[in-house]
Amino acid sequence: MHPPTQNKVLMAVLHIPDQGRTLSDFAEVKEYLADIGIGYEIWKPTFEIDRESTNEQILEAFANEIETLKKQGGYQAADVINLFPDTPNLEPMLARFSKEHWHDEDEIRFITAGRGVFHIRPKDGSPVVALQVEEGDLARVPAGTWHWFDLCSDRRIRAIRLFQDPSGWTPHYTDSGKDAGYMPLCLGLDFIPPQLQQL
């Protein structure tokens, strides 16, 4: 058994569907993603945050990490997005990002509640990967990266976003159709694929 403080580390989930592989060790996931240009970290808040926390409190809890990232990536602004199943126009909003696209800006998401799945299609021809992100996970998808994003079946996410220029942050679609070939499976919510049941 691992001590509770390590449980989060063990929750990293990276699927490589075309190979039927899943990486679940944080260091392994981080290294694999680094090789295809994707940043992945796990952050812990400086104080407890919960459902009642305001956006300002969330930004404050991660102020040091946000400052570091801003300096590293030239990000100018940070905000908090908070989506629930009954958020107005949720599905049309999600549909904008569930087709393969890229941005002229980096896409930075730090998850404070809920979960979702980033699919990344590396331009070097290596297999599509599905990174499941949830509370504590930071994903950095550099500008120009082909990717798409889905929420899990609980339709819930709260995340800090960082921007170089919020006004320029729009999706450019590849229209490759590749997104249609991959199901956004979320471990622990939708179902556990048979190959994972023994892990």
Ligand SMILES: [Fe+2]
């Ligand atoms: Fe995106």
